[in-house]
Amino acid sequence: MEPETEGEEAEETAATEAAETAEEIAAQAAEAPEVIAAAASDFGERLVNDAERVAQGVMQPWNAWQLLIVLAAFVLAHLGRVWLAPKLHDWMRGRASWPRWRMRYAVTLHRRLRAVLFVALLWLLVGVVRQVDPAGGAGVLRIAANLATGWLFVALVARLISNPLLRGIVRYGAWTWITLRILDLTEETARLLDSLAIQTGDLRLSVLLVLKAALVLGVAFFVARLLARSSAHRIESNREISPSMQVLAVKLSQLLFYGIAVFVGLRAVGVDLTGLAVLSGAIGVGLGFGLQKVVSNLVSGLIILMDKSIKPGDVISVGQTFGWISTLGARYASVVTRDGKEYLIPNEDLITTQVVNWTHSNNSVRIDIDFGTSYGDDPHLVRRVAVVAAGGCDRVLAQPVPVCHITAFGDSSVDYTLRFWIDDAKAGLVNIRGDVFLALWDAFKSEGISIPFPQREVRMLDGSALRVAQTTAEVTAREGGDR
Structure with missing residues (x-):
């Protein structure tokens, strides 16, 4: 009986603990609205008090005059922009040789000209008021100047x-933070945003944490983007690195910088990344089954970049598609054809199917042209004329020398193959074939060499229906003529 009693006691203990845990969670859930309401009430009271203080301060004559001065400064800044903007625009048009970044900032200043003039006027007025009436102070002007300066700085940097x-x-986000900072409302706002939270085990997720994470990640991604662009420019300008390795190095550097940005950003706001290991493993398994093709294309793209089988600028043929590689993406390769069409071929197809790379090891490509002449023409003359005609075309290389061989004695012609080389397959193959065929036509015509074509002779057999009908028609015509 004792084991059963012990087992029952253990079950009762576990049930009691589960009930207590549930009660605690329910109590926390019940208290959450009260905490949020209390924080919101405190924040509202502070806003009301600040509003009353501001209203009382504005009612004072000197502060009211400062508000009018701020309004007048804004009107003057607007009029100054109307007068100065066209002149500044004409001056910028004469600076077309400026670097792109300098011209971009000049355009930004031109667009923000009113804000620039407004900030300059405010600080000038602050200095004048302090000199005229040091004891009166310039609190309203100083707050307006600080706000305008902060907003302008954020607008310029955000570009x-x-x-x-x-x-x-x-x-x-920066405008909001600067405004709260200058008005001394950061602590109350942070307290309110932190109270809006969700508690899941040891993880507490609040609105304040989300906003901090968004801000830190935004800055981290911005820095990562600058570093990735700078490294990409350095890699692409290095001529000692092959094009395929340049693409691979750029992609790996981007992955590295953005990965560091995510890690540093999450750690900076206090997010524990150890718990993401299990989650990332589960997500990896799910992605492995659901995104097999995508993962296969990504891996195939890395293989292509590492083995250098295909690189940007190569001329390839995949099935019925002939063109040159424009870009190598993470999932596909962009192939541009001669007619302007752009085919996005998955990287997996470039690995698993047969691909003809016309410029893999070098740019030289041999082209064969088949033709025939009549048996009455001298084959030695035909071969010499064909070689000279091919060599006269612009894109045909002088070395290796074009050659012409007899390949067969056909039913009505002697068959030849003309072989020549080009080094600009990207310019097209059909057009150079057409040029060589036209050169052969002109050369053969001037030398009296004929190109045979099949000829057919039709004979009507005696007793056939066609022969009887023809005979009947002839007899009828003859009798009609005798009459």
Whole structure:
């Protein structure tokens, strides 16, 4: 009976602990709205108090005059922009030789000319007011000048970010933070955002943490993008590295920089990355089954870059597609044909199917042309004329020398093969074949060499229906003529 009693006690203990845990979770869930409401109430009271203080301060004559001065400065900045913007635009048009980055900043300043003039006027007025009335102070002007300066600085710096979405997030986020900082509302806002949280085990996810992570990751991605672009420019400008290895090095550097940005960004905001190991393993298994083709194309792309079988600029044939490699992506290769079509061929197909790379080891390509002449023409003359005609075409190489061989004695012609070399397959193959055929036609015509074609002779047998009908028609015509 004792084991059963011990087992029952253990079950009761486990049930009691589970009930207590559930009660704690329920209590936390019940208290969460109250905590959020309390934080929101505190924040609201602080805003109300600040609003009352600002209203009382504005009601003072000197502060009201400062607000009017700020408004007047804005009107003057607007009028100054209307007068100065066309002149600055004409001056910029005469600086077309400037570097791109300098011209980009000049355009940005031109677009923000009113804000620049407004900030300059505000700080000038702050200095004037302090000199005229040191005891009166210039609190409102100073706050307006600080806000305008911070907003302008953020707007100018955000132009460095090329991604529109990321640029907007950074701009509005920085504007909000600067405004709260200058108005001394950062602590209350942080307390409110931190109270809006979700507790899952040891992980506490709050709105403040999410915003911090977004800001830190945005800055980290911006820095990673700059470093990736700089390294890509250095790699692509190094002529000692082959094109395929350049693409591979650029992709690996991008992966490295962005991976470091994610790791540093998450660690900077206090996210524990050890718990992501199990999750990443589960996600990896799921992706392995669901994205087999995608993963296969990614791996095939790395293999292509490492074994240098295909590189940007190569002329290839895949099935019925003939063109040159424009770009090598992570998932596909872009092949541009002579008619302007761009085929996106998966990297897996370039590994598993037969690919003709016309310029793999060198750019020289041999082209064969088959033709025939009549039996009455001297084959020695035909061969000499064909070689000279091919050598007269612009794209045909002088070395190796074009050659012409007899390949067969056909039913109605002597068959030949003309072989010549080119080194610009990217310029097309059909057009050079057409040029050589046209040169052969002109050369054969001037030398009296004929190109035979099949001739057929039709004979009507006696007793056939066609022969009887023809005889009947002839007799009828003859009798009609006698009448």
